[in-house]
Amino acid sequence: MAEPFDWGLLEPAGAVGVPAGDDRVLAAMVAVEEALAGAWDELDGTAGRPGRRALTFDAGAIDRDRLAAGARKAGVPIIALVEQLREQAGEDAGRVHRGATSQDIVDSALVLVSRDCLSRARDALAAAAAELADRAIRSRATPLLARTLTQPAEPTTLGASVASWLDAVVSALEVVDRLDFPVQLGGAVGTGAAFARLADRDDAPQTLRAGLAARLGLTDPGRAWHTDRGPVLAIADASARVAAVGGRIGRDLGLAARDGVLLPATGGGSSAMPHKQNPVDAVLLTANGLRAPGLLTTVHAAALSSDARPAGEWHAEWQAWRGLLRIAVESADVLAHAVADLVVTDGVGHGVQADAVDLAAAWAVVDAAVARYQAHVASDREVNR
Template identity: 55%
Template sequence: MADAFDWGLLEPAAEAGLAVSDDRVLAAMVEVERAYLAAWSELLGVDSSAELTSETIDKDALLRSSRQAGVPVVGLVDALRRQGGERVHQGMTSQDVLDTALMIVSRDALIQARTQLASAGRRLCDLALEHRATTIIARTLTQEAEPTTLGAAISVWLDAVTSALEVLDAVTYPVQLGGAVGDGNAMVRRSGAPDAVTTLRHRVAEELGLTDPDRSWHTERSPVQAVTQAAASVCSAGGRIGRDLGLLARDGLITPSHGGGSSSMPHKHNPVDAVLLVANGLRVGGALAVLRSAALSYDARPAGEWHAEWQAWRETLRLAAESASLLDHVSGDLVVHAEGAVAQARPETGPRAADDSDLIATGHVVDSVVSRFSRVVRADRATGGGTR
């Protein structure tokens, strides 16, 4: 097979993004076909012992077929029928396979992201509580404004993490199954059962651990919008925190214990995690714009809109996985230089000095935000995880 097109040279946090690699998408498509074959065999009461695997698939041949057909599923089905016979894929369509596979990949990537976000949030809780009385001067519109505490500033980051966790907890990952034009007619015709598509969809959802939406959503793309917006919320939280961390590192207030170097300036200690978090927050908007435009679908399958979604959908997942990993790392890599943080009285034209009322107010903020995060984490433990 030709050298991989993208192995992370221009993607410094690429390792976390392997959760959405081509190999993972291919494996997920095979999972969909395997679950559907099992459901179909159960419906007809026939043997379902065929083993489908991605391990022996000729990837070069799959790429050639994808170029010819404009979709990777046609060549995949040919390869899998050599493993499992003609019942593979019967009644389904390419969109069923790829949409459902990307939902599997989405679920797994965002569960991973959620775990790392929760880990980062716990560290931010500790930092906020530790520095609830470390006074600093807050800035508004880039200028020194009023005294506050570092704990209150960190609470803003924790709030962003908690909000992203809540968005992830609310998202669902529905199976897509409707056949050629979304009405399941081929499944009814082949089985003779009027409710074949409902039965098969429910069974496939159970087998894959996805949600049964009780409908076909092949041209109604709100499930894609919900999943990718959830992924983007992780990137937005990371980008927001990265912005502050970069500025705080510039001012010498909070620095990474493991900064990055420079090719020409050996004195540099760059806040690499912060920089990459900002970059991901900026990048995700472009992918969302493609997905928003592609949601204006038409017919039973549009010419181009659905195809435009594939990489944009995966890009949001990749960036979310990377951002969560970066947040998890940076939250445990921060050094606070408290001696430079204490807010001193300024000249008459500057901000006032901190007093006890400031500490009372900011302490309340810290406690409230930490409590909110703790409620989300406790709910997660009670339910065994928020993503479905």
């Protein structure tokens, strides 16, 4: 078996991004094929009949080398995947991939991976927000000299600065919470004609799509979106937003560490200067924030689709889409660790006279940010009740 291309050597937070890795994408593709077979059984009325087994597949048994070779030959991995799934199905091989096209499986699988990745990112963002709300309250009266354009500006408080981070994280949470994760099922050219023909039912495309969505826990968009990449753009934009928020806070944390104001309790050293304790979390957050825009540009460029399936745009989208998911998960996880790992030093208010700080204004910023955070938490609890 070929060695994995990317196992984290140059991706310091790579282990966190595993939910977007090849094995997870493959497992999602297999899950889509399995769910499609189940949706067909429901449509045919054969589900649960004596002697009618539900099709299940073993993603771990897929020959990865054979799959990669097939992907190179066909330009998509699904043809080679279906061959192996039909081998697993044996005499039921004809029930695999009925009427579907490669884009149905790839898109639906990447949406599944997106849902799981951004759910994990959301949990980490929520943890970061809780920590930031607590820190904003505890440091609401701690003097701090604010900077604008890198230069000393006016006195404020550490709490007000932390509150601005909290606001950004809550905004990212709101964006993620608004996301929709739609299934894709349209057949060869998006019309679902093969489904209707195979089932001899005009409503087969709609019924199968609804059944597939229900089995996968995705939404039914009521249509195929093969060349309307709006759902992908929304997911990519939200992922980039998470990276941007992490990068912005990472920049602030890096500068605060440089100034000796906020330091990480734990962190990396230097191969040449053993006395150093580099703010590693801040560096990783900043790096991911810088990486995301290029990937997002690719996804947006690929949205200029054509025909019933474009030659190249769809293919260009895959890795950029997955890369944004990986960065979002990494950034959210690193951010949660970074804000919990902060140490406020004695130099935080150096050179600032306490009576020079407009505490009322700073406290108002803290109170507003915390109130907004608490309202978001209450709304989330109500939704999930």
